[in-house]
Amino acid sequence: MPPDPASEARFSPDYATARERFLTAAEGRAARVASHPIEARGPKGEELAVDTAYLGPEAPERLLAVSSGVHGVEGYAGSALQLQLLEAQLDGLSLPADTGLLLVHAVNPHGFAWRRRVNERNVDLNRNFLSHPDDHVANPSYEGLFDAINPTRLDEETDQRSREKLLGFAGEHGFGELQRVLTCGQYVHARGMQFGGHDAEASNAILRRIAAEDTRGAGRIAWVDVHTGLGPYGIPEMITECPTDHPAYRLGKAWYGDSAKSTQAGESVSAKLNGVMEHGLEESLPGDCELVAYTAEFGTYDGLRVFWAMRADNWLAAHGEEDTEKGQEIKRELVEVFRPDDPEWRAKVLVEGARVVEQTRRGLLS
Numbered sequence: 001m002p003p004d005p006a007s008e009a010r011f012s013p014d015y016a017t018a019r020e021r022f023l024t025a026a027e028g029r030a031a032r033v034a035s036h037p038i039e040a041r042g043p044k045g046e047e048l049a050v051d052t053a054y055l056g057p058e059a060p061e062r063l064l065a066v067s068s069g070v071h072g073v074e075g076y077a078g079s080a081l082q083l084q085l086l087e088a089q090l091d092g093l094s095l096p097a098d099t100g101l102l103l104v105h106a107v108n109p110h111g112f113a114w115r116r117r118v119n120e121r122n123v124d125l126n127r128n129f130l131s132h133p134d135d136h137v138a139n140p141s142y143e144g145l146f147d148a149i150n151p152t153r154l155d156e157e158t159d160q161r162s163r164e165k166l167l168g169f170a171g172e173h174g175f176g177e178l179q180r181v182l183t184c185g186q187y188v189h190a191r192g193m194q195f196g197g198h199d200a201e202a203s204n205a206i207l208r209r210i211a212a213e214d215t216r217g218a219g220r221i222a223w224v225d226v227h228t229g230l231g232p233y234g235i236p237e238m239i240t241e242c243p244t245d246h247p248a249y250r251l252g253k254a255w256y257g258d259s260a261k262s263t264q265a266g267e268s269v270s271a272k273l274n275g276v277m278e279h280g281l282e283e284s285l286p287g288d289c290e291l292v293a294y295t296a297e298f299g300t301y302d303g304l305r306v307f308w309a310m311r312a313d314n315w316l317a318a319h320g321e322e323d324t325e326k327g328q329e330i331k332r333e334l335v336e337v338f339r340p341d342d343p344e345w346r347a348k349v350l351v352e353g354a355r356v357v358e359q360t361r362r363g364l365l366s
Contacts, residue, residue, distance in 0.1 A: 010080040010087075011339070011346050015106065015113035016046055018079040022105045025086035026053035031103075034214070036206040040110045040120040048109035050206045052214055053086070056100030062364050063218035064095070066357065067104035067207075067225045070126050070277055072111015072118065076339040077298055078226030079105060079112075080346070081353040089354050093361055102214055107203055107277070115331050117310060117338070119201060122317065127185030127196030127273065128204050129280035136187035136196070137274045143188075145169060145181065150192045154315045154326075162311075180271040182307065191318045193311060196275050204280060211284035221285070222364040223293040224356060225277060228338045229306050230269040231299030234348030236356055237261055239268050239295040241278050248292045255363030256356070260294070269297065292363070296356050298349050301337050309337045 012018035026033050031053040042048050056063075066085065068078025082103045085093075095101060106112050110120040118124050130136070142149065148162035170178040185196040215221055231237045238256040242249045243264045252260035261268035278293045285291055300306065312330045321327050340346075 008343055008346055010083045010350065011076055012079060012083075015048075015075070015109060016042060016044070018075065018083075018112070019049070019051060019106065019109075021083055022053070022079060022086075022103075023051060025083055026051075026103070029053075029055060029086055029090065031055045031086075036210070038109060038120070038202045038206070042110075042113040046113075048113055050107055050109060050203060050210070051105045052210055053103045053105070054100060054214060054216075055090075056095065057098060058216060060100035060216055060218045061098040062096075062220045063100045063102055063215050063222070064357075064361055064364055065102040065104065065215070065221060065223040067107055067223070067277075069106035069108050069112045070225060071124070071227060071229075071338075072108040072114070072116050073334060074117065074226075074228045074338045075106050075108070075112040076335075077228045077346075077349050077353070080350060081226055081357070084350055084354065085357060089357060093357070095361065096365065099365070100216060100218060102210075104207070104210060107207055109203075115335055116313060116317070117334070118195070119203060121197070121201065122191060122195055122314075123197040123201050124185065124194055125201060125203055126277055127194060127275040128201050129277050129283075130196075130275035132197065132199045133187070135275070137185070139181060139184065139186045139188075141169070141173075141177075141181040142186050142194075146189070146192070149182065149311065150189065150318070151311075151315060152319055154312060154320070176266070176271070179303075183271050183273065185274040191314075193314045207277065208280055208284040211281050215285065215289075217286075218289070220290045220364065221292070222360045223281060223291065224360055225293070225295050226298070226353070227295055228298045228349075229300055230297050230303060233299050233301075234345045234352065235259075236296045236298050236352050237269055238356070239263060239270055239297055240293070241273065241276055247290075251292050251363060252294055254366075255292075255359050256294070269299070269303075270295075294360075296353065298352070300340055300345070306337045309333045
């Protein structure tokens with residue numbers, strides 16, 4: 001389904017606008033809306049919340065769920081897709097009377113509002129869904145690369161030393177292993193990149209509650225979580241943490257074709273990660289519920305550029321000042337690598353995103 005002429009406008013300029021538009025569109029559809037505020041506030045002191053909209057029967061047999069903003073600043077695309085779904089795509093989606101639709105907007109509202117990928121405690125929420133501290137996974141190579149990943153200064157000389165150290169590691173162990181070390185998560189350094197937290201974060205608890213209660217006892221659930229950053233420009237890779245012998249992987253292949261990839265099989269643009277949201281969903285749902293959960297990862301720029309932007313933003317939070325020319329430059333680059341200022345990319349995301357929703361609907365009903 002191509003986007004309508006107003007598709008460019010569906011990308012909101014900030015979290016507050018995105019939230020207002022989501023709630024307005026949901027209410028316009030007579031959806032059952034719920035808001036789950038967090039303690040932290042936004043840049044103008046505004047409330048921050050995980051919002052949900054539900055359409056369908058009170059006791060659905062099947063449920064289609066779409067979530068956005070687990071990685072805060074990545075929320076622009078997911079919010080736009082949810083808005084498109086409510087404003088336009090829903091009319092042609094043809095969900096049966098026994099099937100519900102659940103939209104979860106801005107799982108990490110603080111990161112979305114403050115233009116960060118992480119939350120108010122510097123936690124990557126998509127590394128936080130595990131048992132704390134029992135399931136914390138050691139990442140010894142991260143320790144060896146710590147200074148290159150988390151420098152106390154950000155200048156040309158420091159960046160060059162960091163590049164040499166990271167490339168040296170890749171030369172010895174391979175780029176795949178470097179990606180794993182940099183992205184799988186760490187549970188030691190609270191101010192470091194890819195910190196998975198010391199305990200369960202507020203958004204973690206909220207999402208688990210949403211999964212347990214707002215899915216309304218559905219026996220079969222298809223859940224799409226929207227992300228941006230990795231892979232071909234504007235094209236979604238459908239990522240699962242399941243191995244290739246898992247039923248959810250086989251169903252994903254049937255639904256999404258070659259775009260369905262498993263991190264455990266080494267097929268994906270993403271490394272295998274620890275503490276992902278998918279695990280939190282599984283743990284929150286009844287054991288007899290059939291869950292098919294996939295990350296829709298829409299590509300933007302080269303992975304090195306994305307990493308460098310994240311590294312600079314982490315430095316800014318730990319050592320810099322946002323209200324400076326350098327701070328604002330870092331923020332602009334971070335937004336750019338996760339939401340390119342390019343109408344063609346945005347249009348492609350909306351077209352491809354609508355296709356993913358339709359593929360998921362067909363699979364869920366099959």
